[in-house]
Amino acid sequence: MTQVPAATxxxxxxxxxxxxPDPVPLERIGRECDLPRSTAYHLLTAMIxxxxxxxxxxxxxxxxxxxxxxxxxxxxxxxxxxxxARHQLASLVDRIGESAHLAVLHGRDVLYVVEExxxxxxxxxxDIGVRLPAHLTASGRALLAGxxxxxxxxxYPFPGAFVDRTGRGPRSLSALRSLLTDVRRRGHAVEDSEVxxxxxxxxxxxxxxxxxxxxxxxxxxxxxxxxxxVDEIQQTAAVLTRRISGRA
Numbered sequence: 001m002t003q004v005p006a007a008t009x010x011x012x013x014x015x016x017x018x019x020x021p022d023p024v025p026l027e028r029i030g031r032e033c034d035l036p037r038s039t040a041y042h043l044l045t046a047m048i049x050x051x052x053x054x055x056x057x058x059x060x061x062x063x064x065x066x067x068x069x070x071x072x073x074x075x076x077x078x079x080x081x082x083x084x085a086r087h088q089l090a091s092l093v094d095r096i097g098e099s100a101h102l103a104v105l106h107g108r109d110v111l112y113v114v115e116e117x118x119x120x121x122x123x124x125x126x127d128i129g130v131r132l133p134a135h136l137t138a139s140g141r142a143l144l145a146g147x148x149x150x151x152x153x154x155x156y157p158f159p160g161a162f163v164d165r166t167g168r169g170p171r172s173l174s175a176l177r178s179l180l181t182d183v184r185r186r187g188h189a190v191e192d193s194e195v196x197x198x199x200x201x202x203x204x205x206x207x208x209x210x211x212x213x214x215x216x217x218x219x220x221x222x223x224x225x226x227x228x229x230v231d232e233i234q235q236t237a238a239v240l241t242r243r244i245s246g247r248a
Contacts, residue, residue, distance in 0.1 A: 009035060010043050014052060014068060019210075023056050023063030081206070081215060082113050084243050089116040089217070092236045096229060098221045100236075101126045103139035103203075104214065108155050110140040113215075124220055125196055132195060135162060135176055136169045138203035139216040141189035145180040146205050146213035152180070169194040188230055189216075198222060202230055204237035207246040215240070 012033050017024070030040035044062055047053040051067035085102045092100050093116045101124075102114035109131040117124075125132070134140025135156070144152055153173065156162065162171050169191075170176040183189045192200040202225060203218035217237045219229060241248055 006043070009033070009039070010047060013040070013043055013047070014064070017053065017062065017064050018068070020063075023054075023059065023061035025061050029062060081240070081244055085114050085206075085215070085217070085240055086116070088236050088239055088243075089114055092116070092217070092219070092232060093118050096219065096226055096232055097121075098219050098226070098229075099124055099126075100217065100219045100233075101139070102206075103137070103143075103216050103218060105134060105140065105143045106131060108134055108161060110134045110137050110143065110216070112139075122222070124199070126218075126220065133163050133165070136165060136191060136194045137218070138189040138191045138201035139218040141179065141183050141191065142203040142205040142216040142218070143213045144176075145183035145189065146207070146211075149177075152176070165195055166193055166197055168192075188234060200225070202233055204234045206237050206240040206244070207248055209245055209247055211247045214244070214246075 013029060013035075016029065016032050026037065026040060026044070029035070029044070030037050033040065035043070044053055044055070048055055048065070051065045053068075054063050054065040056063060082102065089100045089102060097118050099118045099121050100116050101112050103110040103112050112126045112128055112130050115126060115128050132140070134144055144155075156173050156176060159172060162169070162176070170179055188202055188204045190200065190202050195201070199220055199222055201218050201220045203216045205213040206215040206217060208214045217233055217240065219233055221229075238248065
């Protein structure tokens with residue numbers, strides 16, 4: 001433990017606190033982060049002084065402070081994933097000649113945050129800022145497949161949550177679960193005419209350092225997919241995963 005830099009230990013504590021639904025006691029922080037009680041206490045005291053941790057004295061628990069929120073807000077403002085993805089998607093479009101986009105999960109929808117259009121291809125509905133039902137899109141399915149079962153259930157608590165666009169797609173939680181099982185088995189998601197008739201999409205997830213899906217790379221096309229299209233999409237998602245220090 002003495003060989004581990006203090007900064008690494010502090011970041012480990014912050015990461016653990018960020019993963020918890022509520023503030024936690026000192027003993028649990030030490031146990032989960034593999035720190036002696038005295039080391040955990042001194043780290044927390046230093047982080048309290050800098051505003052990254054707050055001590056709830058009455059509850060004898062520790063939680064994230066305002067400075068930690070500011071770091072998260074700074075990440076959102078700088079949008080590093082979108083900046084990195086823009087170049088990678090442009091390169092993907094050059095290689096395959098089809099339009100590509102990056103989407104993130106927003107409730108039961110996917111939100112498109114990067115769009116790269118291929119020359120001479122028809123316009124799509126996936127402009128930046130557009131939201132579409134996650135269960136109907138390849139992007140959404142790639143993201144949903146990486147979520148815990150309980151989280152998927154919470155997103156789709158009743159049949160009315162399964163909105164329809166073209167008369168195709170899952171209409172129940174059991175149908176969605178079966179579809180997501182196939183996505184996990186294949187390592188990529190597909191949809192065909194479920195968003196727009198005549199158009200199909202293939203997508204793969206971008207993962208963070210916990211292996212959690214944070215975005216999806218997708219390509220939309222007409223007709224049959226080009227050879228090696230799945231590999232190209234998966235490779236692009238893997239590059240983005242590595243660039244954000246994610247874990248496949």
